[in-house]
Amino acid sequence: MAETTNVPSENKTLNCSNCGAPIGYVEGESVLTCEHCGSTTMLAGFDQIVTIQSHSIMRPRLDENSAVKTARAWLSEGRLKPSGLGDAADLRSVSGRVLPYWIVKSFASTSWRGMNRKTRTVGSGQQKRTEEYWEPTSGRFSENYTWPVYARENEAEYWGLKFLEPGQKCLFPDWRKFIFSFGMGSKTSPNANLLEGRVPFSLDGITDSGLKIVNGQIVQARAEETARARIVQSHDAKAAGKATRITDCDTTVTVQGTELVYLPMWEIVYGYGGRDYRVLVNAASGAVVAAEYPVGRTAKIVNFDLLFGILGGLLAAAGFGTGHHGVGWAGVALVAVAVAYTIISLVSGKK
Known part of the structure; x- marks a missing residue:
């Protein structure tokens, strides 16, 4: 088998078009920020260098210690987390980065057509039956976006980069082997205005905070293509939930600025x-x-007890109330299972 040799990216320099200071970068990076004056240059092609006139930053106000305090405070909130998680969390590492995003301001409009599966009762007497039929349906919806596109090739190089996109899952509860989670604790990112609060780019507060500026690799035109494709994909998924079967879906995306x-x-x-x-x-x-x-353990106990306790109570009431004692005792057994699970969980001391 032939051996594969990983060739490291070549370090290069470019003089800043604004202040003349050298900008260090590696091959493949094309959106470069000068660490001396804060101006940004885009390499748009062979021997073509473009100074980006409009680039902004969300001014950092949290240093490393403040960020850790914020995380611990968040971990201390919510009924699903173990009690005292914020204090008990063992800090492993902290990394601060200033990440480049192309924010594509756009308007998307979708028209769709589909079919809904329905049932109806036909006939009478012994001929009475339920039949299935399909009913046509259609609709339109639209939305404004400030869609974020990470300005580098590998969205997986740092954790969480894609979670800024609207509709992406951003909270991940770890239920371990507990199967009665019912999807609780998860959350998707909102369609937030990512241009709100931005200020003209400067290096104020970046160097002293310990944050590291990351250069971009994707130019503006490609970012706009990516945003269009992902908005269409998002609208396709949204339309799919509006009918049993979607037969046609057409989305128009208008880019209003990047x-x-x-x-x-x-x-x-x-x-x-x-x-x-x-x-x-x-x-x-x-x-x-x-x-x-x-x-945490408490959340699992509550979920288990609610499922088996309510189901058992309903079965017991229905069974004994109608004289079906077997069903009633089955309900009592489910309630007993819930009580036993609670006792075992509390005695075991597992978090």
């Missing part, structure tokens, strides 16, 4: 119960953008 915005983020890794989890904190707004967290 701006390079730098978003400061702190990635915090912590340990708990023998596993590592991550929290992504927006250093500008102080909000938790995405997070993984363990689910």
Whole structure:
């Protein structure tokens, strides 16, 4: 078998078109920010260098210590998390980065057609039956976006980068082997205005906070193509939920403007119960953008008891109330299972 040799990316320099200072970058990076004056240059092709006139930053206000405090405070909230998680979380690492995003301001309009499966009762007497039929349906919906496109090739190089996109799952509860989670604790990212709060780019507060600026690799035209494709994909998924079967879906995306915005983020890794989890904190707004967290014992007990307790109570009431004692005792057994699970969980001491 032939051996594969990984050739490291070549380090290069380019003189800043604004202040003349050297800008260091590696092959493949095409959106470069000068660490001396803060101006940004885009390499648009062979021997073609474009100075980006409009680029902004969400001004960072959280340093490393403040970001950790924010994460611990968030981990201390909510009924699903173990009691005292914020204090008990074992800090593993903290990484701060100022990440380049193309924010594509756009308007998307979708028209769709489909069929809904329905049932109806026909006939009478012994000929009475239920039959299935299909009913045509259609509709339209539209939405404004400030769609974020990470300005680098590999969206997986840092955790949580894709979670800024509207509709992406951003909270990840760890129920471990507990199967009665009912999807609780998860959350998707809202369609937020990612241009709100931006200011003209400057290096103020970046160097002293410990944040590292990351250069971009994707130029504006490609970012707009990516945003269009993902908005269409998002609208296709939304339309799919409006009918049993979608027969036609057409989305038009109008790009109204694109701006390079730098978003400061702190990635915090912590340990708990023998596993590592991550929290992504927006250093500008102080909000938790995405997070993984363990689910506590109390939440599992509540879910288990609600399922078996309510089901058992209904069966017991229905069974004994109608003289079907077998059904009634089955309900009592389910309630007993719920009580036993609660006692065992509390005695075991597992979190």
